[in-house]
Amino acid sequence: MENQQRRTRVPREVTILIAVRFLATGNYQRGVGEEWILSTSQQVVSRCISEVSNLIVIHLGPICIQFPLQNIQKMDIKRGFSEKGGFPGIVGCIDCTHISILSPALEEHNYVNRKGFHSKNVQIICSYNLKILNINARFPGSTNDAYIWRSSQIKQFLQNEYNRGERNTWLIGDSGYPLEPWLMTPFDNNPPPNTPEGRYNQSHKITRSIIERCNGRLKGIFRCLSGERKLRYSPQKVGVIVNACAVLHNICIDAGLEFDEDLNQNDDNEDPDNNIQAHIQNPDLNQGRQVRQQIVQRYFTNV
Known part of the structure; x- marks a missing residue:
């Protein structure tokens, strides 16, 4: 994941939680972002979903899904x-x-x-x-x-x-x-x-x-x-x-x-x-x- 160099950068742990929360609930992005423990905008939620999903597929997919x-x-x-x-x-x-x-x-x-x-x-x-x-x-x-x-x-x-x-x-x-x-x-x-x-x-x-x-x-x-x-x-x-x-x-x-x-x-x-x-x-x-x-x-x- 990206290095946390910017003060406004969402912490990695929160980024992962946002993405997994969306995958688990299927809620709208705005609804996920408005949860008190996450509290982020819809645009940030969208970026979190894309980043985490891509990393899971690229780095964990070949290990976890094998014929x-x-x-x-x-x-x-x-x-x-x-x-x-x-x-x-x-x-x-x-x-x-x-x-x-x-x-x-x-x-x-x-x-x-x-x-x-x-x-x-x-x-x-x-x-x-x-x-x-x-x-x-x-x-x-x-x-x-x-x-x-x-x-x-x-x-x-x-x-x-x-x-x-x-x-x-x-x-x-x-x-x-x-x-x-x-x-x-x-x-x-x-x-x-x-x-x-x-x-x-x-x-x-x-x-x-x-x-x-x-x-x-x-x-x-x-x-x-x-x-x-x-x-x-x-x-x-x-x-x-x-x-x-x-x-x-x-x-x-x-x-x-x-x-x-x-x-x-x-x-x-x-x-x-x-x-x-x-x-x-x-x-x-x-x-x-x-x-x-x-x-x-x-x-x-x-x-």
Whole structure:
């Protein structure tokens, strides 16, 4: 942070408190500044939010948000997911969630999502303990989940690992995502509960609820993301704020902080229109079906 050379410079501790207070409450900047313990102007609050959010993302982001690359990290996450829902080989749950924003000045129509309000569509991958492993807050609200996934670095990484011979590692996502050898989605034909496919879907559903809880808790702790008040910033600044909240979310988990149960509410973002988009231009669909069938036969047939 800046050196405190000017007498009028807000102390570093107060700067951090102002920013975190805003992230936690989602209050208007003037309201945050008028709190007696902070007592600063709206302009100062705005600068504090920008400074602290940027520093969190730049300096703490690479440390606190890491996708598992080493085998020992993958094995630990796979074990945790298997204990939660009985689904093997999972290194992360993936889903998108909408962050409400004020109508932007540029390309406004791109930010109108399927529910009719302006937003950014944020892709999140989480671990079994709700820790965020990867986050992508670059896309406008009209972008569907499958498109965001296709441009993801994590997709490219998992695809490369598969091509190198990795055959027991995948993400898990809803029907809005394409079925690929490294991304398992449910069967769409609602198989009966006591069949192998039905048991697969049930385990898939239990496991996938983890990402819904993760998104719900993120918005529950950091109310600026909850949509109660739209984020009144440029889409780029909103992306920085979302990423900063994700970093702080992981710090809370690492610190072992406990949260109320109502902060673990599901954030169901599934959209039937997304299901159609997920299967468009998917050259890996047949291989994905083969891998999914192998999982069913190996883990869900003789239960």
